[in-house]
Amino acid sequence: xxxxxxxxAPRRLHLNVxxxxxxxxxxxxxxxxxxxxxxxxxxxxxxxxxxxxxAKFDAVFLADNAAIIDxxxxxxxxxxxxxxxxxxxxxxxxxxxxxGTASTSYNEPYNIARRFATxxxxxxxxxxxxxVTTADLxxxxxxxxxAVPDHxxxxxxxxxFTELVKALWDSWDDDAFIGDKASGRFIDVAKxxxxxxxxxxxxxxxxxxxxxxxxxxxxxxxAGGSGDGRDLAARHAEAVFSASQSFEESAAYRRDLNARAAxxxxxxxxxxxxxxxxxxGATEAQALRRRDELVDQIPWRYSLARLAGILGISPDRxxxxxxxxxxxALPNGGNGNHTFFHATLAEARRGGHTVRELIRTLAGxxxxxxxxxxxxxxxxxxxxxxxxxxxxxxxLMPDALxxxxxxxxxxxVPILQRRGLFRTEYEGNxxxxxxxxxxxxxxxxxxGTELERT
Amino acid sequence: xxxxxxxxAPRRLHLNVxxxxxxxxxxxxxxxxxxxxxxxxxxxxxxxxxxxxxAKFDAVFLADNAAIIDxxxxxxxxxxxxxxxxxxxxxxxxxxxxxGTASTSYNEPYNIARRFATxxxxxxxxxxxxxVTTADLxxxxxxxxxAVPDHxxxxxxxxxFTELVKALWDSWDDDAFIGDKASGRFIDVAKxxxxxxxxxxxxxxxxxxxxxxxxxxxxxxxAGGSGDGRDLAARHAEAVFSASQSFEESAAYRRDLNARAAxxxxxxxxxxxxxxxxxxGATEAQALRRRDELVDQIPWRYSLARLAGILGISPDRxxxxxxxxxxxALPNGGNGNHTFFHATLAEARRGGHTVRELIRTLAGxxxxxxxxxxxxxxxxxxxxxxxxxxxxxxxLMPDALxxxxxxxxxxxVPILQRRGLFRTEYEGNxxxxxxxxxxxxxxxxxxGTELERT
Numbered sequence: 038x039x040x041x042x043x044x045x046a047p048r049r050l051h052l053n054v055x056x057x058x059x060x061x062x063x064x065x066x067x068x069x070x071x072x073x074x075x076x077x078x079x080x081x082x083x084x085x086x087x088x089x090x091x092a093k094f095d096a097v098f099l100a101d102n103a104a105i106i107d108x109x110x111x112x113x114x115x116x117x118x119x120x121x122x123x124x125x126x127x128x129x130x131x132x133x134x135x136x137g138t139a140s141t142s143y144n145e146p147y148n149i150a151r152r153f154a155t156x157x158x159x160x161x162x163x164x165x166x167x168x169v170t171t172a173d174l175x176x177x178x179x180x181x182x183x184a185v186p187d188h189x190x191x192x193x194x195x196x197x198f199t200e201l202v203k204a205l206w207d208s209w210d211d212d213a214f215i216g217d218k219a220s221g222r223f224i225d226v227a228k229x230x231x232x233x234x235x236x237x238x239x240x241x242x243x244x245x246x247x248x249x250x251x252x253x254x255x256x257x258x259x260a261g262g263s264g265d266g267r268d269l270a271a272r273h274a275e276a277v278f279s280a281s282q283s284f285e286e287s288a289a290y291r292r293d294l295n296a297r298a299a300x301x302x303x304x305x306x307x308x309x310x311x312x313x314x315x316x317x318g319a320t321e322a323q324a325l326r327r328r329d330e331l332v333d334q335i336p337w338r339y340s341l342a343r344l345a346g347i348l349g350i351s352p353d354r355x356x357x358x359x360x361x362x363x364x365x366a367l368p369n370g371g372n373g374n375h376t377f378f379h380a381t382l383a384e385a386r387r388g389g390h391t392v393r394e395l396i397r398t399l400a401g402x403x404x405x406x407x408x409x410x411x412x413x414x415x416x417x418x419x420x421x422x423x424x425x426x427x428x429x430x431x432x433l434m435p436d437a438l439x440x441x442x443x444x445x446x447x448x449x450v451p452i453l454q455r456r457g458l459f460r461t462e463y464e465g466n467x468x469x470x471x472x473x474x475x476x477x478x479x480x481x482x483x484x485g486t487e488l489e490r491t
Numbered sequence: 492x493x494x495x496x497x498x499x500a501p502r503r504l505h506l507n508v509x510x511x512x513x514x515x516x517x518x519x520x521x522x523x524x525x526x527x528x529x530x531x532x533x534x535x536x537x538x539x540x541x542x543x544x545x546a547k548f549d550a551v552f553l554a555d556n557a558a559i560i561d562x563x564x565x566x567x568x569x570x571x572x573x574x575x576x577x578x579x580x581x582x583x584x585x586x587x588x589x590x591g592t593a594s595t596s597y598n599e600p601y602n603i604a605r606r607f608a609t610x611x612x613x614x615x616x617x618x619x620x621x622x623v624t625t626a627d628l629x630x631x632x633x634x635x636x637x638a639v640p641d642h643x644x645x646x647x648x649x650x651x652f653t654e655l656v657k658a659l660w661d662s663w664d665d666d667a668f669i670g671d672k673a674s675g676r677f678i679d680v681a682k683x684x685x686x687x688x689x690x691x692x693x694x695x696x697x698x699x700x701x702x703x704x705x706x707x708x709x710x711x712x713x714a715g716g717s718g719d720g721r722d723l724a725a726r727h728a729e730a731v732f733s734a735s736q737s738f739e740e741s742a743a744y745r746r747d748l749n750a751r752a753a754x755x756x757x758x759x760x761x762x763x764x765x766x767x768x769x770x771x772g773a774t775e776a777q778a779l780r781r782r783d784e785l786v787d788q789i790p791w792r793y794s795l796a797r798l799a800g801i802l803g804i805s806p807d808r809x810x811x812x813x814x815x816x817x818x819x820a821l822p823n824g825g826n827g828n829h830t831f832f833h834a835t836l837a838e839a840r841r842g843g844h845t846v847r848e849l850i851r852t853l854a855g856x857x858x859x860x861x862x863x864x865x866x867x868x869x870x871x872x873x874x875x876x877x878x879x880x881x882x883x884x885x886x887l888m889p890d891a892l893x894x895x896x897x898x899x900x901x902x903x904v905p906i907l908q909r910r911g912l913f914r915t916e917y918e919g920n921x922x923x924x925x926x927x928x929x930x931x932x933x934x935x936x937x938x939g940t941e942l943e944r945t
Binding site: 064066067071073074077079102103104105109110111112113114115116117118120121122124125127128129143144145147148151152154155156158159175178179180181214216217218221222223224225226229239240241242243244246247248334336 | 523676693698700
């Protein structure tokens with residue numbers, strides 16, 4: 038079988054920073070240097086983004102929820118709306134990509150197509166959209182529902198939604214703009230078309246009311262771990278934000294995802310960016326001490342409630358000095374977040390942890406991998422995962438921000454650069470160029486078809 | 492009858508600039524100095540905003556549509572989504588307010604509450620929301636409708652929507668944030684409440700997932716000219732963007748609006764900011780020449796189609812050298828834009844214009860007042876309207892941008908300042924302070940009640 042040119046291109050390591058307000062660890066805001074108000078301070082986000090840009094990161098990433106879904110008596114949450122915040126970040130940076138999360142369950146496709154196209158215009162081609170279906174009940178209750186819409190239905194809506202958003206981005210040809218002062222012709226209206234979409238969930242006439250985004254399509258990112266989620270990612274995503282606790286799980290996930298993508302004719306595959314929390318010290322002992330100090334500042338009742346929430350059980354069933362209960366089933370009959378459930382269980386089994394040890398290992402988090410060590414140890418781990426094809430890059434969630442990212446940028450990035458794993462300069466100006474993704478051509482025809490415009 | 496302290500405070504003139512892409516006149520993009528791509532160039536908007544800020548304007552204003560509703564073969568349209576664009580503008584300015592338009596017919600209240608609250612946070616208290624119900628068919632067809640929702644229903648939804656958005660902004664007390672590192676208390680959850688709204692159009696549990704906006708509420712702006720529109724403005728708006736062709740009409744509109752506001756117990760009334768297009772020359776003859784040159788660059792078939800659209804008739808019924816047809820009725824059985832229909836008819840009757848003269852007088856526009864003259868003449872007109880209480884200020888729509896605003900800033904603003912009508916420095920840092928508006932306290936209770944929290 039002949040190899041496509043795409044697979045012969047050298048793989049490049051990608052690094053994003055997920056600006057989780059004060060940092061990944063729930064107690065990060067309590068550090069001496071931390072500003073507790075950082076979660077609503079635009080200057081904090083700009084500072085972190087500039088630091089990431091100074092290290093030539095691919096992108097900043099903003100998670101999102103459409104409700105309060107954590108215990109705000111103990112910790113900050115994702116609060117500021119991502120597209121507005123990312124526009125502020127884009128105005129203060131020049132190269133780094135800006136990826137924001139938005140839900141397909143609680144938005145209209147026309148509005149999302151337009152907001153991310155606008156973000157792509159104002160950032161001159163640096164926008165990405167992280168497509169989520171939103172699994173929690175509090176969000177559902179902010180949009181007229183009494184219960185979370187069914188998992189399969191959410192993903193069916195997400196698939197139609199994403200297809201439609203792409204069609205709206207393609208409703209203008211790249212060369213539709215004329216702007217000829219002499220003749221007075223402004224737009225070539227033959228190159229602007231309705232989408233005339235009529236599907237199961239949406240009926241949208243189009244066209245979009247703004248020219249095609251600089252990148253053609255803002256980069257599509259997804260994070261689904263369930264079968265439906267993987268299928269959506271395989272069909273549409275150009276990068277996934279994954280949550281795997283072990284090299285083997287991540288490698289298997291990456292193989293599965295790329296096989297699914299190939300089945301959709303997407304031979305270039307999908308970039309797997311593994312979620313990774315780093316806790317860095319000059320020595321391993323110092324790093325472990327930092328982790329323990331951070332974890333000791335999280336009230337146990339917070340951590341127990343959070344872990345119980347991920348597992349879909351009552352906190353009463355958790356005993357700090359015992360292992361997890363047996364026979365746990367997906368929360369809410371499977372109609373919740375599969376990814377964090379599986380990743381948390383896997384880590385508990387792998388380590389044989391008590392609940393207390395599990396919470397410590399997860400640094401008070403729930404699902405994402407936490408690595409504690411020296412810059413050299415972390416660089417070794419990243420190299421192992423990257424070269425072993427368990428990941429194409431990492432969505433970093435430093436323990437605390439900005440100082441956890443500073444430690445990474447000053448300690449780990451130079452090692453990765455010396456080893457030839459990570460760029461020392463940006464080669465282009467768009468998020469697509471950082472991620473090595475082609476600019477998509479315009480596809481016309483009914484949404485859902487794959488007809489390339491000639 | 493005793494006068495309230497509010498009415499004794501000296502009235503202050505307010506000036507906004509409506510950044511209508513290349514400018515108000517449809518041919519503005521064809522001027523020698525114009526960049527035809529300005530409508531999608533964030534730097535253009537930033538340049539105009541900085542110019543307005545240098546002249547101490549109250550705010551920049553962005554209109555919006557959720558569809559292509561003008562003839563893009565001849566002219567630019569509002570394209571970039573306002574909240575994302577305003578975040579870019581806010582990042583490049585320090586004092587000027589940022590007011591954006593968003594539709595209550597094609598959005599969810601939770602999302603709008605969140606986006607404008609975020610804009611208020613990232614701009615440190617400079618955000619305003621222009622509430623519109625969106626009267627056009629192309630927009631309706633981008634959101635699953637075959638026809639424009641009924642006028643009364645749109646306004647009923649808008650009233651419930653606006654009430655609910657305010658309730659969501661009030662779902663956090665101003666002092667809910669603690670952030671005490673020693674005790675580990677982050678938010679006082681007793682000061683964060685659900686809204687538990689269940690109305691005719693919406694069911695939203697709340698609370699909002701971010702702290703109360705710096706201004707309490709972003710400033711509420713409205714532009715309705717119909718009875719329903721005036722009622723919505725009287726109940727909720729702190730400023731209206733009006734369209735009146737004559738001093739008498741505007742004064743009558745302002746009296747009517749303030750009487751309606753008083754009936755809702757709002758004794759401070761509503762700031763009336765009249766739409767005003769300026770075409771400025773060193774002499775009146777020069778200004779008229781500029782207008783005619785601009786109008787001559789607009790194809791007549793464009794202007795006829797646009798005027799016919801506002802009047803809800805076929806362009807065949809318009810004869811350039813005759814007056815408007817008699818017995819015109821509100822377009823679409825009254826289910827469209829009342830404001831521009833009435834204002835255009837009023838100007839045609841007042842001037843006794845032929846269609847050609849009417850289009851020239853309106854500078855190719857449709858509804859908003861156009862004033863052509865020297866800086867002195869324009870300053871006189873503004874002073875007359877302001878002192879005569881026909882308006883509290885103006886939403887300026889310069890003929891072309893940025894040069895039409897430069898002419899206003901360099902020519903008209905110094906005259907207004909010399910006459911003591913307009914500020915020479917900002918007195919505060921928020922849009923509320925520029926507009927002389929109080930910061931609203933938190934109101935709790937079922938939405939729709941007016942119970943002040945004690």
